[in-house]
Amino acid sequence: MLKKELNIFTFSDLLLHFPNRHIDKTKVSAIAEISPATEYIQVAGKLLQMTISGEKRSRRLTAILKDNTGILELTWFQGISWVQKSLTEGMQYLVFGRTGFFNGKPQIVHPEIEPYVPAKADGKQFLEPVYPTTEKLKVKSLNGRQIGKLTYTLLAQLKAEDIPENLPQYLVEKLRLMGRYEAYRNIHFPASPVLYERALQRLKFEELFIAQVRLNLVRLQRHNSSRGVVFEKVGDYFNTFYSKYLPFQLTGAQKRVLKEIRTDTGRGRQMNRLLQGDVGSGKTIVALLSMLLAADNGYQSCLMAPTEILAQQHYNGLSELLKEMPVEIALLTGSTKAAQRKKILKGLQEDTIHFVVGTHAVIEDTVQFKNLGLVIVDEQHRFGVAQRARLWEKAVIPPHVLVMTATPIPRTLAMTAYGDLDYSIMDELPPGRQPVTTVHRYETARANVMDFVKTEITKGRQAYFIYPLIEESEKLSYEDLMQGYEQVKSFFPDPPYRISMVHGRQPAEQKETNMQRFVTGDTQLMVSTTVIEVGVNVPNASVMVIESAEKFGLSQLHQLRGRVGRGSEKSFCILLTSVKASKDARERIKIMCATNDGFKIAEKDLELRGPGDIEGTRQSGALNFRIASIVNDKELLEKAKTEAEQLCSEDPELDMAKNLQLKIHLQSQGRKNAWSKIS
Template sequence: MERKGFFDTPIEYLKGVGPSKAAVLNKEFGILTYSDLIQHYPFRYIDRTRFYLISEIGPELQYIQLKGHIVDKQLIGDARKKRLVATLKDERGGHLELVWFQGIKFIDKNLQIGKEYIAFGKPHFFNSKPNLPHPELELVSEVRKEFQTALQPVYSSTEKLKLFFLDSKGFMRLIYSILQQGFSLIQETLPYNVISHYKLMSRKEALVQIHFPTDSKSLQRAQLRLKFEELFFIQLRLLFNKQIKKRLHNGSTFSIVGDLFNSFYKNHLPFELTNAQKRVVKEIRQDTYSGLQMNRLLQGDVGSGKTVVALMSMLLAADNGFQSCMMAPTEILATQHYNSISSLLQPMGIAVGLLTGSTRKKERDKLHEALKNGELKLLVGTHALIEDKVQFENLGLVIIDEQHRFGVEQRAKLWRKNSNPPHILVMTATPIPRTLAMTLYGDLDVSVIDELPAGRKPISTIHKYENNRLRLFGFLKEEIAKGRQVYIVYPLIEESEKMDYLDLMNGFEHISNVFPTPQYRVSIVHGKMKAAEKDMEMERFKRGETHIMVATTVIEVGVNVPNASVMVIENAERFGLSQLHQLRGRVGRGAEQSYCVLMTSHKLSSEAKIRIDTMVRTNDGFEISEMDLKLRGPGDIEGTQQSGVLDLKLADLAKDQQLLIEARKVVEEILTEDPSLIQEKNLNLRLYFQKKGLSEITWEKIS
């Protein structure tokens, strides 16, 4: 973030790098400049203040540092399998073998008998005796004072980088060189009043202490300063972007709540809205009335009633003479939304269009014409909606369902279909932890439906092991006898030789034997089936023609069968928390008590056990998403990688929630007082935007 100059120098010009190493640094870690390299932070630190005696080494020690003389060395083994063994003797007369299996020639040539060395490494035990394989060695007489630090940094490296001598020590030398040359050129990035208020370390000092800490307290202060800076600038970018969008783009004004909305709400809504749904409808109404373009994220757990809220928003648009479209990631989900909305609107005689890849040309041409002349007000579809041929007369509202499944450019194509940007409502059934929502969707206003519709009973989740299978089958037969239906989900489609898991085909065969025809009917659905076959099987299950659906996770999103009361997830330890929660949401859609049975082997990793215990303990999607964030980290959560927002080098959204909240609060205060960042005290922030080329942020860049 320094001004153009020294820290923007390409890394190949640093002494000891050159073009070849620079190419590998770029390929392995995306390091292009001096600035990139000094932001390659250590991932842990080793206490180098203590020297152990050889007699003190025990199996509980992760790393040890020894000081002693090399008294002997010898090559052992034949040409094919050779090793170098040296003996280190410490001041108390203890002896320890140092062992090398690679790079033997180089080490043998340089290792000097009789000289005093510092040896560092991870001890191994053979026949109860410790040895030190491939230790780091330094002659005591040549220890470089500038590298002497109480906590030695350890940097991520790769096998390719190590071939170029860029192991942890190699990184340490290069970073030291940059800091030594450029220390006086490091610019402050945060406003001084913020640094003063939070008693933050200066950026200069923080960059030195993060790499070469004098003690643990200084390291903690450096980490705090750099984490805060990282989170602060993410929030500044998002909130500044949000402000720009609101200032530059007026939205269509939905000035009235008209006949369509009122008639549906008073006469045709088949159930009472929950308080949460009413609150969200009110928020959307306020946004669309304000004259500013709405950019709102609607979060709601599976079955919380987001579709009805979306429909009422579409009716609001229609009342004001605007068209609406809803885009879903799959044909199954789009068709389900279409069926649901059509059935709700049927008594009112309002036409709804469906446009997917499977829509026939004749029907497609009709839709195109009806959209262009404004006759069709409501359209539901898949990616087919973004095709150039799809033109609206007056598009006023765009609803994106499960938007993380669409690319940025795909979404932008949709909002460009009107001269005045339409209002945007982004919906997700994947509960997003608060910190993730603040970083991924920090430039959107957020609504949450945190209630389930009245009459819905919480799903009972049970964990069972393989030896409970006979009792499980008995329970399934009881549920089917009551007229209910069952899902059984498997993680694999084909048999895997490496993994000890039942696969889908074996499972289907087994289930068919236990539940024989004609008394029971079993269907199967998986991703390798043709779309028509898949749809046919899904429809049969929806109509109640089959009792059990054996499937892979293709049923995770988009299947609504209120009569299905049991979800059995085989090898549940193979699924992530978010996926388990989504699968569980396929049941519990009717008034009857529903069950989710998690089948696992007895061998569970500690993480798998936490996932299973969490699912059994709670139905709260937000609690589950917080645990998922803790277990997996933000980079693994679906959709976050493509956003480009979460390129975090130090901060951890699971652990640094309070710091993120504080950083956002500071940014909000700054932008409220100085929206254009023209005050002298905010000069650093203005320079940041100029440096990043973000002085003009457009509404297409919404994420």
């Protein structure tokens, strides 16, 4: 049962099944103290009136617990026969559980119950662990307290050498950490709250530190073993563009990232860098300057985008920036005509094309480069690992890799899920970009919102109306969008207004055509689902109305908002919600209205949803912590990261005598634990 319900296979697993709380066994409350605000309580009294009512699946056992102050109803819906046999009317019992009220009277459903033996009043606080369990285990008399008895019996038989230290002794002393053996004893059965807290800190740090050491060793191994082409110099292409054609002053963040890329590409090892920057932070210019650096050293570059429209926009933007430069740039997508495609393939093979921008089309076998040195992948989570790997295979020495994302990743998440990569952060916006004004309106104010949009369109601007994708049903999403489209049409009749509509059911060609009409200004309004979340660049669009905004996550709202505010005009994002929006949804809306900072929003998103739900995060063992939390233990994580980097830098093979215990522990993690199995 323990195997199936809690994944406890060995004594080691049992030891790692930590209690979720402790209760003071000496603290017994009076039944009269129970109120609607009470969550859990421990009471003692005489058991009376055990009765069974109902039939088959609706059977239930009820009993009354009475003390000097009142009565409490106890109820069981499962394991009724076993409970009835194990309890005796008239005996004194100690009862613990979550309280509730039924017909105005206090009640505990499926309480933890045992014969009452008053704790010794010797002045010591007796903290008893309560473990996570399941209803099926409770029926088999394996409730949280019973698991505690198993753990107590196990710990009584263990000696310090059975739980050897796995952190270097100098680190334990430096950080004044509790020893590992003592930590396990005190996490389960602490003699005091202070000792419990010290044990908790020790085991959390251990978990975070070992994860960071692993990530650092992986990164060091990659640095030491992966060959890469060498970009030895900064030459004419880079310098000419930088001094003559750069459209604006680089931000401090852009300069810092370029310096990191310059260092990476000059040392003979493959660069593998994640560049994360908020919407509009100027990642494209960094990408272009990196490509010019490649060209200066005789290498070709490839920029891969997830959609045809985004590839087209990258190509148009880069072509405009490079129009005065002696650089050949090509666009290769699924819709490139055969004659043009043949010409591009020839140019790539003969090295007459310096840069190619494309979609998945660039990874096809027919696309061959003479001298590929740099691959840039935009919105990397939109591509599979196998797809990206096919690009690396197009060169004898793997090209340098720069993957870019406009989805800011919280620092704590980047340190764990992406800790094996080198990553750069761009947290400044170029001069001239105005922050988007974000406001919340209820659906009841729709007419006023539409009037505001009309005012903006009269000024010559454009506007988006975005509808949510309903995950459970494509049909519902489509109906919702069509209903919204008709509603928008009723406010903006044709003529004089023209509307584009884009959704997932449209053929790709129609979708591209409708998007292009909006991009070129042929239509003033775009009604869409979230397919426009990434990549559509329309500087003239100054308003975004997000319908049913309560149905969107924080990061998605931020990504959508990034589609406006791309020109010099003042831009607005209007979040329309139902008046019945949940408390969590209202919290998300409040955050959106308060800040334009994608990194702050990502941090809040992590706090609200937890790491497992954040879009684009990798399924990484680095996040599977038993006791530590990257949300609540940020300071410990920073400390663990610092210490792990220092240790790996000083002793990358963990060969020093002082790090031997850690090395043995890491090696043992790859093997099955030798402890006896629990049958």
